[in-house]
Amino acid sequence: MINSKLETPPQNNTPSALLSEPPALEQRLEQRLRQWARGLRRTGLSDVVAAMLEAVGPISLLGAQVLWIAQPTLNIFMPADEVGGLARLLETESGLAHLRSIIIDADSQVTLTDSAEHTTE
Numbered sequence: 001m002i003n004s005k006l007e008t009p010p011q012n013n014t015p016s017a018l019l020s021e022p023p024a025l026e027q028r029l030e031q032r033l034r035q036w037a038r039g040l041r042r043t044g045l046s047d048v049v050a051a052m053l054e055a056v057g058p059i060s061l062l063g064a065q066v067l068w069i070a071q072p073t074l075n076i077f078m079p080a081d082e083v084g085g086l087a088r089l090l091e092t093e094s095g096l097a098h099l100r101s102i103i104i105d106a107d108s109q110v111t112l113t114d115s116a117e118h119t120t121e
Contacts, residue, residue, distance in 0.1 A: 029085040030102075032078065037103045050103045057096055064090035 040046040056063065067074070067087035074083045089095035 025081050025085060028079075029082050029089075032082055033086075033099065033102045037105075040103060046103050050100050053096060053100045053103070057093070060090045060096050064088070 037046060040049050053060070064087040067083055067090065071080055071083045071087075074080075089099055
């Protein structure tokens with residue numbers, strides 16, 4: 001008997017930019033982003049930055065390109081692989097959504113897996 005109900009495979013909405021990163025880099029990048037988010041929360045800028053990320057969504061690719069261009073200079077402040085990881089986050093819609101979720105929930109422990117589960121529900 002043919003099942004008339006089509007089953008769709010579960011979708012993984014984890015930012016593909018971070019799936020291609022080595023686990024150690026992914027963890028370091030997550031820690032750095034959380035550190036920045038806590039700093040934004042302390043200064044009262046987390047909501048402003050999250051709103052800005054929402055507004056610039058369509059042009060975040062341009063921001064990623066700026067990071068790639070500025071990477072040699074930014075290496076003074078952070079490792080090159082973390083700059084690249086951040087740029088890859090900005091290149092995808094799911095990466096940008098993950099970045100916003102980190103900023104909004106700076107004090108919580110939302111991980112890439114958690115944010116992917118929330119977007120599939």
